[in-house]
Amino acid sequence: MERSPDTLRVRQGGPLGVLRGIRVVTAREIGAYFDSLIAYVFAAVFLLLAHYVFMNGFFLSSVLEMGEYFQALPFLLALFIPAITMRSWAEERSHGTFEIVMTLPLRSFEVVLGKYAAALVFYLAVLLGSLPIVIMLLCLGSPDLGLIATSYLGAALLGALFLALGLFVSGLTREQIVALVLGVFACALLVLSGHEKVVEVLDGLAPTWQVGTWLYESVSVLPHYESFCRGVVSLADVVYFALTSAFFLVMNEVTLKLARH
Amino acid sequence: MITVDAVTKKFGSLVAVNSVSFALQKDEIVGFVGPNGAGKSTLLKILATYLYPTAGGVSLDGIDAIREPLEARRRIGYLPGDTPLYHEMRTDRYLAFVAQAHGCSGSALQERLAWVTEACGLADALRKRIKECSTGYRKRIGLAGALIHDPPVILLDEPTHGLDPLQVVDFRKLLRKLRPGRTILLSSHIISEVAQLADRLLLIHNGHLLADGPVGQLCQKENLGESDVEGLFLSLVRRHEAQKKGGNHGA
Numbered sequence: 001m002e003r004s005p006d007t008l009r010v011r012q013g014g015p016l017g018v019l020r021g022i023r024v025v026t027a028r029e030i031g032a033y034f035d036s037l038i039a040y041v042f043a044a045v046f047l048l049l050a051h052y053v054f055m056n057g058f059f060l061s062s063v064l065e066m067g068e069y070f071q072a073l074p075f076l077l078a079l080f081i082p083a084i085t086m087r088s089w090a091e092e093r094s095h096g097t098f099e100i101v102m103t104l105p106l107r108s109f110e111v112v113l114g115k116y117a118a119a120l121v122f123y124l125a126v127l128l129g130s131l132p133i134v135i136m137l138l139c140l141g142s143p144d145l146g147l148i149a150t151s152y153l154g155a156a157l158l159g160a161l162f163l164a165l166g167l168f169v170s171g172l173t174r175e176q177i178v179a180l181v182l183g184v185f186a187c188a189l190l191v192l193s194g195h196e197k198v199v200e201v202l203d204g205l206a207p208t209w210q211v212g213t214w215l216y217e218s219v220s221v222l223p224h225y226e227s228f229c230r231g232v233v234s235l236a237d238v239v240y241f242a243l244t245s246a247f248f249l250v251m252n253e254v255t256l257k258l259a260r261h
Numbered sequence: 262m263i264t265v266d267a268v269t270k271k272f273g274s275l276v277a278v279n280s281v282s283f284a285l286q287k288d289e290i291v292g293f294v295g296p297n298g299a300g301k302s303t304l305l306k307i308l309a310t311y312l313y314p315t316a317g318g319v320s321l322d323g324i325d326a327i328r329e330p331l332e333a334r335r336r337i338g339y340l341p342g343d344t345p346l347y348h349e350m351r352t353d354r355y356l357a358f359v360a361q362a363h364g365c366s367g368s369a370l371q372e373r374l375a376w377v378t379e380a381c382g383l384a385d386a387l388r389k390r391i392k393e394c395s396t397g398y399r400k401r402i403g404l405a406g407a408l409i410h411d412p413p414v415i416l417l418d419e420p421t422h423g424l425d426p427l428q429v430v431d432f433r434k435l436l437r438k439l440r441p442g443r444t445i446l447l448s449s450h451i452i453s454e455v456a457q458l459a460d461r462l463l464l465i466h467n468g469h470l471l472a473d474g475p476v477g478q479l480c481q482k483e484n485l486g487e488s489d490v491e492g493l494f495l496s497l498v499r500r501h502e503a504q505k506k507g508g509n510h511g512a
Contacts, residue, residue: 024361028347035349096345100406103309104362105334261313 021106025114026121029088033122038083046080047129054133064143066133070151070229074191074222077155077162082183084123085166086176088115089256093174102260108253112167116249119163127155147231154228157241158221162187164248171255194222262287262444263308263414268317270303270468277303279468280317285444285461287413290436292459293448294494300468301448302342305418308446309339322413335363338407342418344400348392352383352402355391356409363410377405380435396423404432408439415439417447421454433458456490464497471497 033039050069053076057068092098101111137143165186170179192198193215202212216223221244224237263285270278278300285291293301306312308319310330319326319333326333347355356377360370378384381401386394391402400423407415421429436445436458449455456462456476464472464479472479477487485492 020364021362024358027361028350028358031354032347032349095348096341096343097347098345099306099309099311099341100345100359103311103334103337103339104359105331105364106362107331260311 018107018110021110022114022117025101025106025111026117029115029118030121033084033118036087038087039122042080042083043126043129046076046126049076050130051133054130064137064141066137066143066148066151067229069130069133070155073155074158074225077159078187078191079184081123081159081162082166082169082180082187084119085163085170086179086183087170088119088167089171089252090173090176090179094176102256108256109249112249112253112256116163116167119167120160123159123163124156127152127159144231147229150228150231150233153233154225154237157228157238158225161221161241161245161248162190164245164252165190168248168252168255171252171259190219190221192220194220194226262289262322263446264318264320265304265308266318266320268304268307268314268319270300270307270312271315276468278307278314281465281468281470282317283463283470283473285446287442287444288440289461290440290445290447290459291461291463292452292455293446293463293465294452294455294490295448295450295465297450299450299465301450301465302418303468304465305339305416305446305448306341308414309337309341309416310334311339335410336412336414338410338412338415340403340407340417340420342422344403344423346391346399346402346406349390351388351390352394353387355402356405359406360409365410373409373411376411377409380408380438381405382431397425397428400424400428400432404435413443415443415445417445419449420447421449421451429454452490452494456488462490464494466498466501469501471501 050073053072054066054069061068089098092101102108106114134143134145134148137148166179166183169183169186170176172182173179199212199216202215203210205211221241224240227234227237263283265281265283267280267282268278269276269280281300281304293305295301303312307314308321308326310326310333313327321333322336324332324336347358350358353374356374357370360366360373365373378387381404383398383401383405386398386402391399394402400420404417404420407417421432424432436447439445447455447459452462459476461475462472462479463470472493474482476490476493480487480489480493483493483496485496
């Protein structure tokens with residue numbers, strides 16, 4: 001069993017590329033999602049609720065559109081996305097596999113991006129589960145496909161932001177349930193601060209400060225998301241989602257590094 | 262192969278490792294022994310680049326492990342204390358994941374997988390989910406994960422914990438086979454067990470390195486029987502405690 005002195009060189013075949021590192025982590029994480037019962041429960045319950053919301057509005061309004069569905073989506077995602085991300089780091093920490101993954105020759109950001117990519121793939125797969133609604137609308141008439149497409153883009157970007165936030169929160173604790181509660185709280189804050197009733201109440205409490213309006217304009221994701229649901233794809237909104245998601249991913253990496261000091 | 266230079270690790274006011282220095286060579290099996298909480302696992306975590314030291318330096322196979330952790334990790338096979346594993350994964354998929362993270366793919370991966378399967382006796386567990394495997398198998402899977410990329414430095418934290426006597430004997434045989442061309446550092450709080458396998462002992466207590474050398478030589482120095490490792494440890498710990506008390510009184 002003598003070790004060959006050039007085994008390392010032969011085995012590596014060049015420096016470990018960043019993309020390869022991300023791909024290795026993504027593949028493992030996707031496998032873990034589909035190995036876990038919670039993923040199937042998440043997909044089933046989320047799709048049931050989403051379809052219920054759509055059907056309810058559809059039969060009441062009898063209009064060939066998905067407006068009700070996309071309006072309800074931020075509230076559903078604020079509840080469900082932290083359930084996807086809660087295990088990402090919290091489970092690694094509680095099971096000790098964090099030590100395994102952090103001593104592999106992978107950069108911290110490769111691991112973060114690998115986990116993020118896997119969560120995104122899973123989320124997009126679940127989101128695509130609502131495509132039968134689009135097919136049904138197409139069978140019934142001529143819905144505005146452009147509006148539906150931009151709404152899906154908004155939903156994808158909103159989900160991407162919540163996933164980044166959920167991953168960051170999961171990295172702060174070793175308890176999955178704590179990650180879930182904190183994640184739901186943080187996502188709900190971003191959504192509810194944009195709800196017109198909440199804005200009205202907060203503005204009413206302190207009319208001179210206009211806290212509700214400030215929260216709506218500065219903190220909430222809803223104004224950015226709702227543009228997509230109106231069929232408007234604005235570069236400013238895309239940049240908002242991209243930068244906010246990137247911010248939480250960077251924060252996630254920072255917390256991982258701090259945990260090892 | 263491994264050089265540890267005045268490594269200190271503090272967690273707040275607690276000094277877990279206190280200015281520890283040693284150097285290990287190729288073809289050596291070194292036992293890292295001390296009671297629970299002595300600082301063994303912390304030092305192994307630092308060597309594995311999982312924890313950053315508060316002060317001091319670590320060099321592995323000529324690589325500065327603190328400045329170039331990725332290069333160092335390619336040269337390290339590390340088995341953490343509680344053998345953490347992805348329990349939902351199948352054994353072969355877990356080992357493939359670790360190998361791929363080390364940049365191993367295609368026929369090289371298959372070759373290495375076949376090698377660790379034989380070396381660690383994993384043929385029966387290869388297609389099983391890790392959670393379905395016994396404690397002994399899980400330990401071997403962890404060891405296989407540490408060996409899959411054929412590292413020159415192998416760090417094992419309490420590797421025999423949870424193994425039955427037969428498995429311990431097999432494990433010792435495997436480590437002896439692995440010795441050529443490698444540096445193996447294994448920790449345990451069971452001193453006599455490590456003494457049977459290691460060429461050299463590092464005795465640590467309260468974060469201080471109390472002794473470093475071959476078992477026989479250390480025992481002789483303390484005027485003890487050649488294999489009285491427990492007596493050796495007690496003698497060194499008592500002297501260290503007395504020195505500490507003396508130092509405190511003096512202060």
